[in-house]
Amino acid sequence: MFQTHNPPEYLTSDFITGNVVHCFSTRRGGVSTGYLSSLNLGIHRGDDWSNVYENYRRLGEAVGFLPEQTVFTRQTHTDAVARVGAADCGVGLFREVEPERDGIYTNEPGVALVCFSADCTPILLHDPVRHAVAAIHAGWRGTALGIALRCVEAMHRDFGTEPADVQAAIGPCIGPCCFETDRNVPEAMLAALGSEAEPFLHPAQGDAAGEKFFPDLKQLNALWLRRAGVRRIDVSCDCTRCQPERFWSHRVTGQARGSLAAVIMLRQ
Numbered sequence: 001m002f003q004t005h006n007p008p009e010y011l012t013s014d015f016i017t018g019n020v021v022h023c024f025s026t027r028r029g030g031v032s033t034g035y036l037s038s039l040n041l042g043i044h045r046g047d048d049w050s051n052v053y054e055n056y057r058r059l060g061e062a063v064g065f066l067p068e069q070t071v072f073t074r075q076t077h078t079d080a081v082a083r084v085g086a087a088d089c090g091v092g093l094f095r096e097v098e099p100e101r102d103g104i105y106t107n108e109p110g111v112a113l114v115c116f117s118a119d120c121t122p123i124l125l126h127d128p129v130r131h132a133v134a135a136i137h138a139g140w141r142g143t144a145l146g147i148a149l150r151c152v153e154a155m156h157r158d159f160g161t162e163p164a165d166v167q168a169a170i171g172p173c174i175g176p177c178c179f180e181t182d183r184n185v186p187e188a189m190l191a192a193l194g195s196e197a198e199p200f201l202h203p204a205q206g207d208a209a210g211e212k213f214f215p216d217l218k219q220l221n222a223l224w225l226r227r228a229g230v231r232r233i234d235v236s237c238d239c240t241r242c243q244p245e246r247f248w249s250h251r252v253t254g255q256a257r258g259s260l261a262a263v264i265m266l267r268q
């Protein structure tokens with residue numbers, strides 16, 4: 001179950017418990033103006049840096065992290081995941097992110113992992129036994145590449161994370177109500193996941209039957225997590241495109257939009 005908090009408005013999952021803070025942001029409760037009104041958390045969206053900083057300060061004050069503790073992804077629709085640590089705090093907000101990585105993970109407390117979305121799928125992971133967290137951006141390409149499974153594998157390799165211990169939350173993203181695609185997307189999912197993907201590809205009816213599909217990115221990522229051995233998976237029911245006044249949606253506004261952020265941090 002996801003809970004809504006105010007202000008600024010953000011969501012949490014009650015599947016993620018223990019000595020950890022996390023959130024999925026909305027676009028409400030920030031200081032940005034115009035088409036970025038108001039809780040824009042992206043630094044490359046045309047916003048004033050001071051607005052973005054203030055938005056992180058407000059969100060962090062409510063959730064329990066500092067802007068100075070954040071570490072950003074640099075998202076390019078890959079399945080690249082990278083281990084980060086305290087030395088990386090401030091990367092993104094205060095200095096450029098160098099390597100491309102759509103997922104980041106750490107076992108160090110006080111490191112606030114941040115991934116971005118505006119229709120793509122944000123995924124947060126917490127291992128309460130080995131004390132590790134991850135933030136993952138999964139667009140349809142990253143979903144087809146299985147980035148969620150790659151990240152669980154990396155946490156197992158580096159920290160000894162047992163997948164059965166992992167708490168997972170799949171946040172608001174474009175839903176199968178709105179994510180109309182051509183054949184290439186379901187074909188990529190079937191190539192990667194086989195027939196188990198079929199229930200989540202939703203072929204269009206009527207004239208577009210066989211040509212258009214409505215894939216369920218949240219459930220496809222949940223399938224990858226189950227394949228990785230994760231059992232506790234919370235899935236948001238919110239569609240970003242259905243609620244453009246509440247979430248940033250690339251399909252609604254194109255590039256003239258802010259960024260949502262999903263954040264997770266082990267408490268110190």
Ligand SMILES: [Zn+2]
Pocket residue numbers: 174175176177178179239240241242
């Ligand atoms: Zn929708």
